[in-house]
Amino acid sequence: MSELPAGLHDDQTNSEPIVTAHSFLVQQADLEREAAEVLPGKFDECTYDKGYIRQPLYACLxxxxxxxxxxxxxxxxxxxxxxxxxxxxxxxxxxxxHEVIELFAKREFQCDCGTARLLPAGEGSCCELKSTRKMLAKFANTKNSYNHNFWGFYCRCDTFYNPDDEAVMIQCFICNDWYHDRCIGKAPDEGDYEDYICRECVAKHDVLRCIDTTLVFRGVVADGVDRQVEVVDAEENKAENTEERPSKKAKTSACRLLPDTVSQPMDLFMVDGWKNDICTCTGCIKKIETQKLEFLLDSDEIVEPEMDDTRGESLYESAMKKLQGMDRTRAVDAASAYHAMSIKLKEYLRPFASAGKVVTQQDISKFFDEQKQQTH
Structure with a gap:
């Protein structure tokens, strides 16, 4: 064991493990760095006021x-x-x-936390992040869509997500559900396509079913068995996609969809630039609007949390930086208060050091409770 700081002594007769102040600070710094890697974004602002946006979502079970x-x-x-x-x-x-699960990005979704659908988990918690917190509990977000993902279930096999499962999961670009590669069947290599569209969405939206030149893979499936597979050379398609095409936002009179000759469900894997092949004739535009697929023609960016540049710092480093940025008078006052507290703590710990007694968490808590009482 490393040398104990002043005021903390090892007691070999104590059966409980002893944690030195130094080892505690090292452990705390490691935990802070690990948390910064997993949750690198700032979390001081709820997205509720941004309305219905495409954003990373979570559900609380x-x-x-x-x-x-x-x-x-x-x-x-x-x-x-x-x-x-x-x-x-x-x-x-x-x-x-709480048991919180990550749903990844979903479109047109407004945060439910603090609304009638999901009230705050604790008094004054979530609502403190929302500017309209006093009225939120009376309302629910009527435009949000929900599926089995919000209970932690995914894929057409409808099973709870298992992180130990070796299956690769692929997200459908349209419905944002996730599918096991084994439930999809034959699929191209990851680098050969840009987006996956599940057979359920393909069956629902014929404007997707008949797109030309972008299909790197068409897997026709019935009753869980591959009946027909058409693999199109990815490099050929990429070359074709470089040809000049009409603007995807410009409406045209002639429909550019290919005849729909496939009657069975199929999964689609689309190569880069496939959205440029979406037909923009009056009829197809109307279908896109009716089926709420406008994101195919417009910007579809994910609103990510703002990165927190200070998350990689320890609490000590953050405090020192904050102190340096203070007004000089306030900084001196803060340093003086810290120095006075340090002297009191050393005096409090002196008897423990003299007697070779271990300082417990209860002892430290007692010290700060006494300090609070003296300030009132």
């Missing part, structure tokens, strides 16, 4: 209760609730310690 067919263990006695999703910030500020 502690605050919401799924129907019986989506319960993983014995039926929960809690009353069933509606599914709900929250933004990155609320998943951290409001639901720390």
């Amino acid at each position: 502690t605050c919401t209760h799924p129907p019986s067919n989506y319960q993983r263990t014995k039926p929960d006695a809690s009353a069933e609730t509606a599914p709900a999703g929250m933004c990155y910030s609320c998943s951290i500020e409001c639901h720390t310690g």
